[in-house]
Amino acid sequence: MAEIGRLVSLGARRDRRDAASVLVIARHCARQLESTDGVTVRRDGAHKLIREASYYFFERPRQPAPALGAKYPLDYPWSPLAWGRISGVGRRPVGGWGLVLDHAIPIAVVRDEVLRRADALKADELAELLMKELGFAVISRAEDVKLNKMGVRSRQPKKAMPDDPWARYRLLGLTPEDFVVPSLVGN
Numbered sequence: 469m470a471e472i473g474r475l476v477s478l479g480a481r482r483d484r485r486d487a488a489s490v491l492v493i494a495r496h497c498a499r500q501l502e503s504t505d506g507v508t509v510r511r512d513g514a515h516k517l518i519r520e521a522s523y524y525f526f527e528r529p530r531q532p533a534p535a536l537g538a539k540y541p542l543d544y545p546w547s548p549l550a551w552g553r554i555s556g557v558g559r560r561p562v563g564g565w566g567l568v569l570d571h572a573i574p575i576a577v578v579r580d581e582v583l584r585r586a587d588a589l590k591a592d593e594l595a596e597l598l599m600k601e602l603g604f605a606v607i608s609r610a611e612d613v614k615l616n617k618m619g620v621r622s623r624q625p626k627k628a629m630p631d632d633p634w635a636r637y638r639l640l641g642l643t644p645e646d647f648v649v650p651s652l653v654g655n
Contacts, residue, residue, distance in 0.1 A: 470647040472572050472603035472633040473544030475530035480592070486525045487595035491586065493521040494594075498586040518579050526598055534651070540567055540606045545647035547637070549608035554650075568612040572603040572633035576622035603633040605647065611640055 477483055497514035535541045536554060553566050578601045615621060620636045628635030634644050
């Protein structure tokens with residue numbers, strides 16, 4: 469059975485430093501969203517800032533190599549459709565691979581938790597939270613569209629356990645056993 473893909477720590481000191489960078493932005497966004505001075509803050513702008521900070525400061529540097537196209541880690545689980553998109557294909561097709569590096573627990577769920585706790589969180593606590601909560605799978609773009617149409621783009625399914633990383637994929641009829649870890653194929 470495949471395990472959900474996880475980030476690789478760069479060491480406690482570096483993880484803490486990078487989480488501190490995310491935390492500065494999260495705290496600023498949380499304060500802006502709570503502002504009562506009559507200035508309207510676009511919620512989506514604050515959410516985008518946190519998402520991008522999390523990705524560039526924390527997620528991207530901790531994704532394992534090797535990866536297809538430097539984006540899709542071969543140590544992460546791939547859905548059968550995603551695996552089928554690259555199996556036997558030597559080069560990137562015109563228009564791309566049609567793949568999505570998907571947050572198993574939607575990033576919006578993690579982001580909202582960070583926003584709620586931004587003022588109280590310490591950098592090492594945020595690093596621990598991100599390492600624990602951020603899990604990934606590679607799915608096809610078509611599967612991503614289906615998940616979005618099912619209403620689980622930014623939330624867990626209603627009857628799912630909040631921390632079940634496979635819950636959204638089960639809506640597609642997939643189980644952890646269906647996923648392939650490309651780096652283990654042939655071993």
